[in-house]
Every structure is written in structure tokens, then in C-alpha cells.
Amino acid sequence: MAKKVYGKCALCGKEGKLTFEHIPPEAAFNNTPAKPIPGDEFLLRGNVYPWETHGIPYQNLQQGMGMYSLCETCNPLTGSLYGNEYKEFAQRAIQVAFSDVDPSKSEVVFQNVHPLRVIKQIASMFCSTTRIEQLDELRTFVLDKEKRGIDKSKFEFRMYFTRDNVIKWTGFNVLCIGGEPNPVILSEITAFPLGFILYLNPSEVHHKAGIDITSFSDFGYDDICDVHSPILIHTVNSWVPGDYRSREEIIATFEKNREWEREHSEV
Ligand SMILES: [Zn+2]
Numbered sequence: 001m002a003k004k005v006y007g008k009c010a011l012c013g014k015e016g017k018l019t020f021e022h023i024p025p026e027a028a029f030n031n032t033p034a035k036p037i038p039g040d041e042f043l044l045r046g047n048v049y050p051w052e053t054h055g056i057p058y059q060n061l062q063q064g065m066g067m068y069s070l071c072e073t074c075n076p077l078t079g080s081l082y083g084n085e086y087k088e089f090a091q092r093a094i095q096v097a098f099s100d101v102d103p104s105k106s107e108v109v110f111q112n113v114h115p116l117r118v119i120k121q122i123a124s125m126f127c128s129t130t131r132i133e134q135l136d137e138l139r140t141f142v143l144d145k146e147k148r149g150i151d152k153s154k155f156e157f158r159m160y161f162t163r164d165n166v167i168k169w170t171g172f173n174v175l176c177i178g179g180e181p182n183p184v185i186l187s188e189i190t191a192f193p194l195g196f197i198l199y200l201n202p203s204e205v206h207h208k209a210g211i212d213i214t215s216f217s218d219f220g221y222d223d224i225c226d227v228h229s230p231i232l233i234h235t236v237n238s239w240v241p242g243d244y245r246s247r248e249e250i251i252a253t254f255e256k257n258r259e260w261e262r263e264h265s266e267v
Contacts, residue, residue, distance in 0.1 A: 009071035010128045011078070011139050018068040019075045023125050023169065024191035025083040028090040030064040030167060047258070049250060050238045065167040065191075069128035074143070081145050082121035085114045090194055096231055097161045097193040110227040115216035116148060119157060122189075123150075126198050129169040130187050134200060141217070150217045156202035157217075158210030160195045160234045160244075167191050170241045172200065182206070188241035195234060197242065209234075209242050 005018045024030050035058040070078070089110065096108045124142045127135055138155065141147050169189040176183050185200040197210050211232055219225070234244040245253070 003068075005068035007068070009074055010069040010131060011074040011124065011143055012071060013139070014071055016071055019070055019072055020063060020066055020068055021070045021075055021128050022064050022066040023128055023189070024065075024090065024167070024194075025079065025086055025121065026064055027083065027087040029094075029192055030066070032064060034061045034065040034167065035059065036061065036065060036168075047254070049247075049254065051247070067128060078121065078124045078142065082117045082124065085117035086121035089113060089118050090191070093161055093193045096229075097163045097233060106231050107228050108231055110229065112224050113227045114219070114222070114224055115213075115227060116219040116221055116223065119213060119216035120145070122157060122196050125169075125189055125191075126187060126196075129189060130171050130198075132172060145221050148218055148220055150214070152202075152214055154201060155214065156199040156208065156212065157214045158197040158199070158208055159213045159229075160197075160210045160232045161193055162190060162195050162234050162236050163193070164190075164236045165192050166236045168236070168239060170239065173241050175242065184208075184242075186241050190236050195236065209244070 003020075006016065007018050008015050009018065010021075022030050092110055120142050123138045127139055127142060134154070137151060141150055167190065170187055172185055172187045174183045174185050182203055182205075184203075184206050187198045187200075189196045195210070197208070199206075199208060202208065211230055235246055237243075237245065237247050237250055
């Protein structure tokens with residue numbers, strides 16, 4: 001029997017029956033059962049590596065990764081308006097993530113892309129995964145297929161490629177990085193073979209991860225172009241947004257912390 005979930009739609013805001021929204025779209029490598037684990041479970045367990053998931057409670061999502069977040073109108077609407085373009089974009093990104101090109105020198109060209117449709121799908125996913133009022137402008141942007149342009153002083157979208165078969169997302173996190181005076185506010189969705197970061201109120205002084213794709217929002221709904229993109233491939237081993245350390249680097253940090261604890265616990 002189909003599960004019935006009621007609540008507020010993450011896009012139009014209407015209360016009612018919610019439908020399961022695949023994040024990323026089902027056709028974009030998200031059609032097999034998934035077992036998501038909330039990041040705060042790792043916090044509760046303390047000193048475990050992020051990939052040590054044995055014994056942690058998880059959801060059992062037979063349909064793939066996603067959540068009951070959109071109403072019966074918004075779900076098929078965004079799927080038909082943007083889902084297919086996103087799927088094609090992700091399929092081409094697979095070739096980038098697994099090609100032998102030198103990432104330091106090369107760029108990739110995505111031919112015949114509808115940039116506005118791609119970024120609206122990404123924005124829709126963030127509306128589902130992060131339910132905060134500050135995204136109301138993005139909700140309007142997603143629901144009106146013709147609407148172009150977003151306030152770049154409020155939102156910055158960035159993208160990277162990944163070879164890790166990971167789907168994860170985080171709420172908005174406030175991070176203080178490298179002694180910079182103002183914290184960075186960001187949320188992340190990793191959806192193999194792509195990852196996206198949404199920065200809120202982005203500052204010029206902050207170093208930001210990923211390739212800036214915010215200008216995708218300036219195109220029209222039917223505009224098609226070739227997108228030239230640097231090849232930026234990140235490894236994803238942690239649930240912390242913006243953390244692209246290798247397993248070896250994470251292990252080394254853990255060892256260092258344990259050593260510090262040992263030294264300071266000896267009285
Ligand atoms: Zn809705």
C-alpha cells in the first residue's frame with residue numbers, strides 16, 4: 001500500500017498530501033534502493049570515521065534517495081519541465097568524471113544544454129532538502145518556468161564532479177573557515193556524478209568550492225548553449241559540506257586528534 005504523507009509542499013507551500021520526490025531525479029542514477037543515514041548520527045557516535053556506518057539506524061528507501069516533500073502538482077510539474085534536462089546533464093557528467101583527461105589543464109564542453117532548466121532542477125532539490133524561508137525567491141524561480149535571473153547577492157550555485165557513488169545532502173551549515181571574519185553559510189547536495197553547493201549571501205572574500213554556475217539562471221527557458229566547464233573532481237567521504245578530504249587525510253586527522261586527547265588526558 002502506498003504511504004500517505006501530509007504536510008507543506010516545499011515549493012508552492014500548500015498543505016496537503018505530499019508525494020515522494022527523488023533527489024536527484026530518478027532517471028539520473030537514482031532508481032535503486034537507498035539507506036540514508038542522518039549526519040547527526042555520526043555526531044552522536046563521536047569518534048567514528050564517516051564511512052563506518054555499521055550499526056547506525058537508517059531509513060530504507062526502496063524507490064531510491066528522496067523525500068516526501070512536494071505536492072501532487074509540483075512534483076510532476078518540475079519533473080516534466082526540468083527533470084529530463086538534468087538527467088542528460090548528469091549522463092554527460094559521467095563521461096567527465098571517468099575520463100582520463102588531466103583535470104589541471106582541461107575543460108569539458110557540454111553541448112546543447114538548456115542551462116535554465118538544469119539550474120531550476122538543482123534549485124528545486126535545494127528547496128526540498130532545506131526548508132528555510134530565505135529560499136522563497138528560489139521557490140518562485142522554480143515554479144515559474146519562464147522566470148530568469150536570481151539575486152546573486154543572496155544566492156550562489158556551485159558545482160563539481162565526483163567519481164564516488166554517493167548521494168547525500170545537508171541542511172544549511174554555518175562554517176568559519178581559515179580565520180575569515182564572516183562565517184560561510186552553505187548547503188550541499190552530492191548526487192553522483194555531480195555535487196552542488198548553494199551559498200547564502202555569498203561574500204567575495206570567501207574561498208568557495210566548486211565551479212560557479214549561478215549564471216545558468218540568466219538564460220531563457222528555451223535557450224540552448226554549449227557550456228564550457230573546468231574539470232573539477234572531488235572525492236566525497238564525509239557528511240560535512242565542503243569537505244573533500246581523502247580517506248587517508250581524514251584518518252590522519254583522526255589520529256592527530258586522538259594523540260592530542262591522549263596527551264591531555266594524562267595527568
Ligand atoms: Zn506544491
